[in-house]
Amino acid sequence: MNTFQAAALAAMTLTSAAALRSAWRSRRWADKRRLIAAVSAMRCDSVGNIGISIICSGVDCMAQIENLASPEYENFEVVLCLDSDTSLRRMRNIIDRYALFRVALPSRSELPVVGVRAIYRSRRGAIRRMTLIDKRFTSHEDALDAAVNVASFDYVMAVGRNEYLYPDSIDMLAAQIGEHEACSVDMLECTTSGGRLFLRDAIVSLGGYASLRYMRPRRIKRVINRIPDRYRIAGRSAAIRRAIAAITAVVASLVLLVLSGFEPLAAALTATVLLTVVCRAYARKCRELTV
Amino acid sequence: MNTAVETYAIVTILLALSIGALLVDRSMRAFRSRRWHCVHEPVALRIVMRTLTSPRLRNIAVRIPRMPRRRLCDTLLSLSLTTYNIDRRAMSALTDAYGSERIIGRLSPFTTGYRRAERLLMLASMPTGRRIPVHRLRHWSAASRYIHFYTLMADMARTPVLAEYLIETCDIRLSPSEISQITAMLHRGSITLDYRRLLRSSDRNLRMTGIAIVRHFSIEEACDMLHDIAASDPDAEICREALITLCAAGCTIDPSLMAEHIGGMDAAIRRSICRHAILNGYPPAAFAPLFGDHGDDRLAALAESNKYTIA
Numbered sequence: 001m002n003t004f005q006a007a008a009l010a011a012m013t014l015t016s017a018a019a020l021r022s023a024w025r026s027r028r029w030a031d032k033r034r035l036i037a038a039v040s041a042m043r044c045d046s047v048g049n050i051g052i053s054i055i056c057s058g059v060d061c062m063a064q065i066e067n068l069a070s071p072e073y074e075n076f077e078v079v080l081c082l083d084s085d086t087s088l089r090r091m092r093n094i095i096d097r098y099a100l101f102r103v104a105l106p107s108r109s110e111l112p113v114v115g116v117r118a119i120y121r122s123r124r125g126a127i128r129r130m131t132l133i134d135k136r137f138t139s140h141e142d143a144l145d146a147a148v149n150v151a152s153f154d155y156v157m158a159v160g161r162n163e164y165l166y167p168d169s170i171d172m173l174a175a176q177i178g179e180h181e182a183c184s185v186d187m188l189e190c191t192t193s194g195g196r197l198f199l200r201d202a203i204v205s206l207g208g209y210a211s212l213r214y215m216r217p218r219r220i221k222r223v224i225n226r227i228p229d230r231y232r233i234a235g236r237s238a239a240i241r242r243a244i245a246a247i248t249a250v251v252a253s254l255v256l257l258v259l260s261g262f263e264p265l266a267a268a269l270t271a272t273v274l275l276t277v278v279c280r281a282y283a284r285k286c287r288e289l290t291v
Numbered sequence: 292m293n294t295a296v297e298t299y300a301i302v303t304i305l306l307a308l309s310i311g312a313l314l315v316d317r318s319m320r321a322f323r324s325r326r327w328h329c330v331h332e333p334v335a336l337r338i339v340m341r342t343l344t345s346p347r348l349r350n351i352a353v354r355i356p357r358m359p360r361r362r363l364c365d366t367l368l369s370l371s372l373t374t375y376n377i378d379r380r381a382m383s384a385l386t387d388a389y390g391s392e393r394i395i396g397r398l399s400p401f402t403t404g405y406r407r408a409e410r411l412l413m414l415a416s417m418p419t420g421r422r423i424p425v426h427r428l429r430h431w432s433a434a435s436r437y438i439h440f441y442t443l444m445a446d447m448a449r450t451p452v453l454a455e456y457l458i459e460t461c462d463i464r465l466s467p468s469e470i471s472q473i474t475a476m477l478h479r480g481s482i483t484l485d486y487r488r489l490l491r492s493s494d495r496n497l498r499m500t501g502i503a504i505v506r507h508f509s510i511e512e513a514c515d516m517l518h519d520i521a522a523s524d525p526d527a528e529i530c531r532e533a534l535i536t537l538c539a540a541g542c543t544i545d546p547s548l549m550a551e552h553i554g555g556m557d558a559a560i561r562r563s564i565c566r567h568a569i570l571n572g573y574p575p576a577a578f579a580p581l582f583g584d585h586g587d588d589r590l591a592a593l594a595e596s597n598k599y600t601i602a
Binding site for chain 1: 293295296297299300301303304306307310311313314317318321368369372373404405406408409412416436437466467468469470471472475479503506507528531532535539557558559560562563566567570
C-alpha cells in the first residue's frame with residue numbers, strides 16, 4: 001500500500017467525519033432550541049430564582065441598548081459602563097430615556113476598580129432593569145469589573161459593541177442554567193457566538209475580567225452551549241465571501257480532478273471538499289433563527 | 292488501495308448529496324414557515340378563536356382549506372401553552388376535529404432525541420378527547436432526561452389526579468427548569484396540587500414543587516411552613532429555595548434560628564441568599580449571623596448602591 005495514499009485517505013476520512021459530526025450536532029442543537037423556545041413561551045415568570053445581569057462596556061448606541069433591555073424575563077437587568085468625558089451627551093440621553101436616578105457610591109467592592117464617578121439606576125415600576133455607571137475609561141475589562149460590582153443577580157454575561165440579543169436568548173440561557181442545581185455551574189459558554197455566562201461568584205474568585213484578559217478560565221465547572229445567543233449586524237459581504245470561498249474550493253477540486261485524469265485520490269479529495277462545504281452550509285442553516 | 296479510495300469517494304458523494312437534500316428541505320421549510328406565519332396563521336387563529344368563543348360554532352368542525360395540519364398543530368400548541376383558563380373541552384374538540392391527535396399520537400420509533408421530547412410536550416400540553424394508546428407513553432427507559440421528564444408531563448396531563456404520585460415516584464431529581472414547567476401546567480389548569488401536602492412531604496421533588504407553587508402564586512399563608520423548612524431541612528437546595536421564597540414574599544425571617552443550619556452551606560449559596568434578600572429590601576446586617584467569615588460584608592455594597600443619594 002502506498003503510504004502517501006493511505007495517509008491522504010485517513011486525513012480525508014477524518015475531515016469528512018468532523019464535517020458530518022458538526023452538521024449532526026448543529027441539527028440536534030436546533031431541535032433543542034425549538035424545544036426550549038416552546039417551553040419558554042409557556043412560562044410567565046423566571047426559571048427558579050435564576051437572575052441574569054448583562055454587562056456592557058462602551059455601548060452607547062441607543063438601538064443596541066433598547067435591544068438589550070427588551071427581554072421580558074423577570075430577573076434580568078442591563079448594566080452599562082460609560083465614560084462621561086467622551087460620551088456625556090449619550091449618557092444624558094440614556095438617563096433621560098430610562099428615567100435613571102443617581103444612587104450612592106458603594107464604599108466597598110468585590111473587585112478592585114478605580115475611577116467610578118457615579119452610578120445611576122432605573123426606578124421601580126418603570127424600567128427596573130437598567131443601571132448606568134460613569135467610570136473613567138482605563139480598559140474594557142476594568143469597566144466590566146465595575147459592572148460586576150453593582151450587578152444584582154447571580155449570573156453575569158458581557159455583551160460587546162454591535163452585539164444584539166435574540167428575542168428569547170435570556171430565556172434560553174436561564175433554561176439551560178436551570179437544568180443544573182443552583183450555583184453549581186460556573187460558566188455557560190456558547191461556542192457558536194463566543195458568549196460566556198459566568199456565575200458571579202466564579203468571576204469574582206477568578207479575579208474579574210481583568211484577570212481573564214490573558215488566561216483561559218480553569219478549574220471551574222463549564223457547560224457548553226451551542227445555541228447562539230447574540231448576533232452582529234454585518235453586511236452581506238460576509239455571506240458573499242463565504243459563498244465565494246466555497247465555490248472556489250469546489251471548483252479548484254474539480255479542476256484538480258480533471259487535470260489528474262480522474263484519479264481515484266483526486267476524486268476522493270473532490271468528494272471530501274464537496275461534503276465539507278455542504279455540511280458547513282447545513283450547520284449554518286441550522287444555527288439560523290428558524291421559527 | 293484504489294478500491295478503498297473509490298469506495299470512499301462514492302460513499303462521500305452520496306453523503307454530500309443527502310446532506311444537500313436536507314439543506315434544501317430546511318431552506319424550504321423556513322420559507323414555508325414564513326409563509327404560514329404571514330398568510331395562514333392569522334386566518335387559523337381567527338377561526339380557532341371564533342370557535343372557542345361562540346357557543347353555536349362549538350360543535351361544528353370548520354374546515355380550514357389547504358392548511359398543513361402540522362403547522363396548525365403548532366399553532367394550537369402555542370395557543371395551549373400561552374393561554375390560561377382556556378376551555379379545555381372546546382380545545383380538545385378543535386384538536387380532534389382537525390386531526391391533530393393523529394399527529395400528536397404518532398410517535399414513531401425513528402423520532403428520537405429532542406424531537407421525541409417535543410412530541411411528548413405536545414401530548415402533555417394539548418387537550419385531546421381521544422385517548423392516546425398507553426404503549427406510546429412508555430419512554431421511561433430512555434436515556435435522555437428530556438424524554439424522561441416530558442413522559443412524566445404527558446402522564447400527568449393524561450391522569451391529573453395522579454400528579455402528586457407521579458412526581459413523588461419520579462426517578463429523576465427535578466431541576467428548577469422542570470419544576471417551573473410543572474408550575475406552569477398548574478397555572479394553566481391542567482393539574483391540581485395542594486401546596487400544603489407538598490410542603491409536608493418528605494420527598495425532595497414534592498417539597499421543591501410546593502415551594503415553587505408558593506413563590507409563583509405568592510401564598511403568604513405558607514410563610515410559617517417555609518420558615519420551618521428553611522430551619523430544619525437537611526437538603527441545602529431546599530433551604531435556599533425556601534429562604535429566597537420567604538424574601539420574595541417579604542415575610543419576617545429570624546436568621547438566628549437558622550444560623551447553624553445555613554452556616555454549613557457553600558459560600559456561593561449563602562451569598563446568593565443574601566443577594567436575594569438585599570434586592571427584596573432586607574438589611575444586610577440582619578443576615579450577619581448567617582455568615583461565619585467577615586468577607587461577606589462586601590455584599591453591603593450592593594445595598595448601598597441601591598439607596599438614593601441626597602445631593
